[in-house]
C-alpha cells in the first residue's frame with residue numbers, strides 16, 4: 001500500500017498554490033516526450049463509467065497554428081466589444097493567450113459517440129462526458145507544473161472553427177485549447193488577480209451549510 005506523509009501533503013498543497021494559468025512562455029522547446037507524458041498522466045483521471053472520453057490533438061502544423069491564432073484574435077476582439085468604459089480599457093490590456101510563443105499546442109476534445117463505458121452514469125447526465133475531460137485537463141495541468149512546465153487554457157475561440165481547422169472526427173466536442181511550455185516567471189497568484197481583473201475568494205463564499 002502506498003502512503004503519503006505530511007511532507008508529501010505539504011508539497012501537494014504547494015503544487016495547488018503554485019499552479020498557474022500561463023500565458024507568457026519562454027522560447028526553449030519542451031523535451032520531445034513531454035506532451036506524451038502529460039497525456040499519459042491525464043489518462044489516469046476519473047471518467048464517467050470509465051469511458052475515458054478525452055481525445056487529444058497535438059498541433060504542430062504551422063498553418064493550423066496560424067489559423068488558431070487568427071481565430072483567437074477575432075474572438076478576442078468580439079469579446080472586447082462586450083465591455084465598455086473602464087472594464088473595456090482593462091480587458092484590452094490583458095494577455096489572454098500564449099498561442100504565439102508556446103512551443104506546445106494541444107487541443108482537447110470529448111468524444112460524445114464512444115461506446116467505452118457502455119453508457120454507465122451518462123443516461124441522466126450526458127454532460128458527464130465533458131466533465132470527465134475537464135478532470136483529465138486538471139490532472140495534466142498539475143502534472144505539468146510538478147515538472148516546471150506551464151499550461152495555459154485558451155477558450156476565447158470558436159469551437160466550430162477549431163473543429164474545421166484541426167479536421168477531427170465529427171463526434172469530438174471541443175473542450176480546450178492548451179498552450180504548453182516553460183513559463184517566463186512563477187507566481188503564487190493568478191495573473192488576472194495581479195492585473196486587478198478579479199481576485200481569488202475563499203471557500204466560505206461558495207459554501208452553503210445544510
Ligand SMILES: Cc1cc2c(cc1C)N(C[C@H](O)[C@H](O)[C@H](O)COP(=O)(O)O)c1[nH]c(=O)[nH]c(=O)c1N2
Nearest residue numbers: 019020021023095096097153154155156190191192
Ligand atoms: C475553462 C477555463 C477556460 C479558461 C481559463 C480557465 C478555465 C478553467 N483560463 C484561465 C483562467 O483565467 C485562470 O485559471 C484563472 O484566472 C485563475 O488563475 P490560475 O489558473 O490560478 O493561474 C483562461 N485564461 C486565459 O487567459 N484565456 C482563456 O481563454 C482562458 N480560458
